[in-house]
Amino acid sequence: xxxxxxxxxxxxxxxxxxxxxxxxxxxxxxxxxxxxxxxxxxxxxxxxxxxxxxxxxxxxxxxxxxxxxxxxxxxxxxxxxxxxxxxxxxxxxxxxxxxxxxx
Amino acid sequence: xxxxxxxxxxxxxxxxxxxxxxxxxxxxxxxxxxxxxxxxxxxxxxxxxxxxxxxxxxxxxxxxxxxxxxxxxxxxxxxxxxxxxxxxxxxxxxxxxxxxxxxxxxxxxxxxxxxxxxxxxxxxxxxxxxxxxxxxxxxxxxxxxxxxxxxxxxxxxxxxxxxxxxxxxxxxxxxxxxxxxxxxxxxxxxxxxxxxxxxxxxxxxxxxxxxxxxxxxxxxxxxxxxxxxxxxxxxxxxxxxx
Numbered sequence: 275x276x277x278x279x280x281x282x283x284x285x286x287x288x289x290x291x292x293x294x295x296x297x298x299x300x301x302x303x304x305x306x307x308x309x310x311x312x313x314x315x316x317x318x319x320x321x322x323x324x325x326x327x328x329x330x331x332x333x334x335x336x337x338x339x340x341x342x343x344x345x346x347x348x349x350x351x352x353x354x355x356x357x358x359x360x361x362x363x364x365x366x367x368x369x370x371x372x373x374x375x376x377x
Numbered sequence: 378x379x380x381x382x383x384x385x386x387x388x389x390x391x392x393x394x395x396x397x398x399x400x401x402x403x404x405x406x407x408x409x410x411x412x413x414x415x416x417x418x419x420x421x422x423x424x425x426x427x428x429x430x431x432x433x434x435x436x437x438x439x440x441x442x443x444x445x446x447x448x449x450x451x452x453x454x455x456x457x458x459x460x461x462x463x464x465x466x467x468x469x470x471x472x473x474x475x476x477x478x479x480x481x482x483x484x485x486x487x488x489x490x491x492x493x494x495x496x497x498x499x500x501x502x503x504x505x506x507x508x509x510x511x512x513x514x515x516x517x518x519x520x521x522x523x524x525x526x527x528x529x530x531x532x533x534x535x536x537x538x539x540x541x542x543x544x545x546x547x548x549x550x551x552x553x554x555x556x557x558x559x560x561x562x563x564x565x566x567x568x569x570x571x572x573x574x575x576x577x578x579x580x581x582x583x584x585x586x587x588x589x590x591x592x593x594x595x596x597x598x599x600x601x602x603x604x605x606x607x608x609x610x611x612x613x614x615x616x617x618x619x
Contacts, residue, residue, distance in 0.1 A: 281421050281442050284451050288438045289428035291455040292462075297486035299467035301479065307467060310612050314605030316464045318567045320491070321557070322600035323433050323458050324550045325571035326593050330579050332547035336540045345541075349548035353555035360403040366548035371541040 336370050340377050345370040390511020397492045398515030402523040404432055407546035409527020411436065414543055415443040419528050426524035430490055430517065434458045436546065441590045454590040457597050465494040474503035481506045488513035563608030571600040 275283075307313055332349075336342040348369035352362040405426055412422040417439065425442075429435050434455050441451045466489050477485065485506065493513055497504055531539055558565040578584040578592045587595075 277445065278418060278421070280445050281417070282424075284438070284442045284446070284448065285421060285425050285428065287448050288425070288434070288442075288451050288455050291452050292429050292431060292434055292459050293487055295456065295459045296462045296466050296489045297483060299463055300470050300473075300486045300489070301482045303467060303470065307464060310609055311605055313464070313612060314563075314609045315601045316461050317610045318563065318601040318604045318608075319457070319461050319597055320433065321554050321564050321567045322571040322597040322604070323437075323593060324554050325568040326575040326596040326600070327433060327436060328547045328550045328554075329572035330576045331589075332544065332551075335543040335547055337543070338540070341540075342544060345544040345548065346551075349544070349551040350555065352548075353552045354559065356556055357552070359400060359549045359552045362552035363403065363407060363545040363548045366544050367541045370544050371538070374537055374541065 336374075338374065338377070341370045341373045344373045386505050387507040387511040390508040391514055393496050394493070394512045394515040397496065397512075398517075398519035400492070401516050401519040402526075404546070404549055405520045405523030406527035406530070407542070407549060408432065408435060408439075409524040409529070410531040410539065410542045411527075411546050412439055412524075413528045413531025414539065415439060417443055417528075419525075419532070422528045423521065423525055427521050430488065430520055431459060431462075432546075433550075437590060437593055441588070444588070446588060446590060450588060450590040453594055457594045461491075462489050465489050465491075469494060469497060472498060472504055473509075474505050476506040478506075485509050485513075488517065490516065492516065561608075563604055563610070566608060567600050567604040570603070571596055574599065 307316075332346050333339055333342045336345060345366045349362055349366040352365045357365070408426065409422060412425075413419075417425075421442070425435055425438065429438070437454050437458055438451055440446075441454065466486060469489060473482075488509070493516060497509060497512060500508075531542070534542075554564070554568050558568045574596045575592065578587055578596065584592075
């Protein structure tokens with residue numbers, strides 16, 4: 275299969291699954307999930323996913339381990355000060371950019 | 378008369394959607410840059426954002442698409458990562474008024490995201506279809522246009538700038554998970570354990586053959602199942618009782 279066609283099919287599969295998950299309850303069910311355990315699992319999924327996608331991949335996100343480590347540290351510190359997403363991202367990018375000139 | 382009331386509700390939704398749209402613009406910009414680094418064709422990148430409207434799922438999918446992974450992998454990854462939308466959709470179904478016909482439910486489903494859900498749920502009483510679609514309008518436009526801008530910027534800008542931008546999406550993920558982790562021990566536990574398992578799967582030779590998609594699925598499942606056992610959340614009734 276040509277690369278672009280396979281990519282296109284993967285995108286469509288991804289879109290279809292994502293849509294069906296969102297659509298099923300709103301269209302067919304009208305009941306609440308009562309189980310406290312299931313509610314808890316679903317509550318923690320996004321945090322677990324985001325953390326697993328960030329580490330260790332953030333260390334390889336700039337093509338240079340050292341600038342990436344500095345960017346990660348700046349992002350962590352900026353997040354602790356409860357800055358907005360865009361501010362944290364800009365500070366991390368600037369840290370990588372500046373350390374790239376120095377290192 | 379009724380028309381003007383409905384119109385007002387649509388405008389209300391658009392107004393509430395503006396800050397979400399601006400936020401999405403920056404996150405999807407970072408997504409677009411990431412896609413161009415992975416050398417995904419521009420049209421495919423844009424199509425991903427216009428048909429998925431979700432950050433974590435798209436990034437995981439992006440890696441699988443870039444390496445031409447299997448359908449099973451992409452389907453399983455999306456089911457796990459996007460399972461939370463199932464709960465949101467379920468909760469939202471109790472919040473909709475009579476204007477949500479069957480056909481409109483099919484349409485509105487596509488726009489359930491963490492932020493749109495949170496704002497819709499924060500409104501007192503039931504919400505109308507017009508309000509919901511108004512709410513979704515700017516986030517959708519922001520998500521699509523940010524992706525396009527990011528992908529174009531990623532292919533035009535010099536390498537040292539694109540490298541620096543490569544950290545942006547991950548920095549935003551950190552900005553999402555750190556604040557709640559400092560407030561809730563359950564979230565802190567989930568975040569630390571998840572980072573630990575993910576690194577172990579990546580660095581330990583036996584596991585490193587595992588593709589990134591499956592590694593995320595396994596990590597997310599194990600961590601959520603364990604965390605929910607140790608730190609069960611308060612249900613809505615308990616919060617109301619307290």
